[in-house]
Amino acid sequence: MSQESVKLIYEDEYCLVVSKPSNLIVHHSYYARNIEETSLTDLIREQGCLEACPVHRLDRKTSGLILFAKKAEWVADFQKLFENGEIEKKYLALLRGHLEAEGSIDSPVKNDRGNYKDALTKYTCLEHFERAYVIPPYEKQRYSLVELTPITGRMHQLRIHANKIAHPIINDPKYGNRHHNHYFQEVLGIHELFLHAQSLKFKQPFTGELVWLQEPFPDFWNRFLIP
Template identity: 50%
Template sequence: MKIEILFEDDYIIIVNKPNNVLIHNSYYARNIKDDTLLDLLEKQLNHSFYPIHRLDRKTSGVLALAKKKEDVAVFQQLFNSNTIQKTYLGIVRGFAKESQLIDSPVKNPDTKVYKDAETICNCLFSVELPIAVHPYKNSRYSLVELKPTTGRMHQLRIHMNKISHPLVGDYKYGDRFHNRMFETEFNCHNLFLHAQSLSFTHPKSYKTITITAKLPKDWKTIFEKFKWNFKV
């Protein structure tokens, strides 16, 4: 598997992470034996990298990594100080509101302590299909733009479940009937959550950097089926 490189300089590399690829080995994914993103990048570029932030294994999209371990903290400060803009796209069950703020706390899986979490959700497109999904005769979906201002584990997946618009393809927090329909009707088996862009001021060069990652091919299939005029 070749990883798409979106940006590179002397300090960092930004890539388009595929669905279903772990960034690195962890206790939570101890049963997964496939190559991690770090493994794949080291084979591809003959260089070790250090993650600056994280994406869930099933989430695709923009991911930044440092070339030197000592630079990780410098770039992480952008996330800690909320001076970096992160934009995600998701396909969810139901008709989402045009715009809303979700500010439900999210539980840390290690400490079991709830922490404040905030996500801005904007609906871009909606559709109703004549395809029955239990318990209804028709099914409804929305394409949403998600902008988290905090970075809790599984935050977006939990928040969309909280407002009754779970992400399609999410088998932990989602709706299994709609997940199954996407698999049988459209042959789409991945989580529909994509880190579309990052925008920040580079702490070394002081340049404004904006990086956008193309969507996986499943999204093009769905946009064509749903007649959503959105550039993949």
Template identity: 50%
Template sequence: MQIEILFEDDYIIIVNKPNNVLIHNSYYARNIKDDTLLDLLQKQFNTDFYPVHRLDRKTSGVIVLAKQKEHVSIFQDLFNANKIEKTYIAIVRGFFETEVVVNSPVKNPDTKVYKEAETFCEPIATKLLEIPVHPYQTSRYSLVKLKPATGRMHQLRIHMNKISHPIVGDYKYGDRFHNRMFETEFNSHNLFLHAYSIQFEHPISKKYISVNTSFPNDWLLIFKVFDWNFN
């Protein structure tokens, strides 16, 4: 599997992570034996990289990795200080038509402690399908832009479910009937959450970095079927 490179300099590499690829091995995913993103990059470049931030296995899109371990904390400081802007695109259940800020706390899976979390949600497009999904005779979907102000685990998935617009393909927090419809009608089993872009001032070079990603193939199919254009 060839990993798409979005940006590279002497300090970092920014790549487009595919769906269902772990960034690195962990206790929570100890039963998954497939190559991780770090494994794939090591094979591709014959060198090691060091993740600066997290991205769920099921989420595709932009992720920043440092070339030297000692540089990780320099870039992580940008995240901790909210000096990095990340934009995600998601397909959710129902018609989502109004901007909203979701600020309900999210529970840490390790400590079981709830932490403050905030996500800005913006509608992009909607689609009504003449395909019945229990308990309705039609099905409705929305394309949305999500900007997290915090970085809690599963934050976007939890927040969208909290406001009754779960992300399609989310088998933990989502709607099984809509997930099943996407499997049956579109042969899609992936989570429709994509880390689309990232912007920040490079802490070493001081250059402004702005990177957008391409979408996975299952997204392109849905864009075509739903007649959605996104640039």
């Protein structure tokens, strides 16, 4: 499989893991019905894996690791890992404000049918930052680099939960803080969402191999982290 368009992180006979860039849809679905651009699934199939199917989803604006089954008939076997809590996903996010060292967010999230479902996210704060950004009413701003571990897998769960505790993810257009988003986009020139699927860990259901993968965050993060 060529890596010219899609960065391949892992591949075996049954599956592959790629690094999805920000602002690329995983596949065309009901939720992306108004987006006519090429999807990540399209690109992978164009590069030779003709039956590749995503096992889980990432929001269009979220970057990072995503698992594909090489054939549709194998998708269910990999999805059982998620259903049984046998796959570990960790994300990095830049949040507004200073968070405590660690904690959990246990708050229901509404699904596409309008029904609330239990949702749980654990977090660990990795680093605090202060920046001399003038965003009224303050002349200095606080941010936290946070590792997020979703225990459940609801749509927009991490973004909703971050907002729920009043520490929204930077550049989240739906659940974020518009004043901080505006500053990052118009002053710093950073338009991407600061949410990155950094790590995947699972036992391959067909081979029994333990697969543990990590992917560094995209370059645009350094424009904040290294001012």
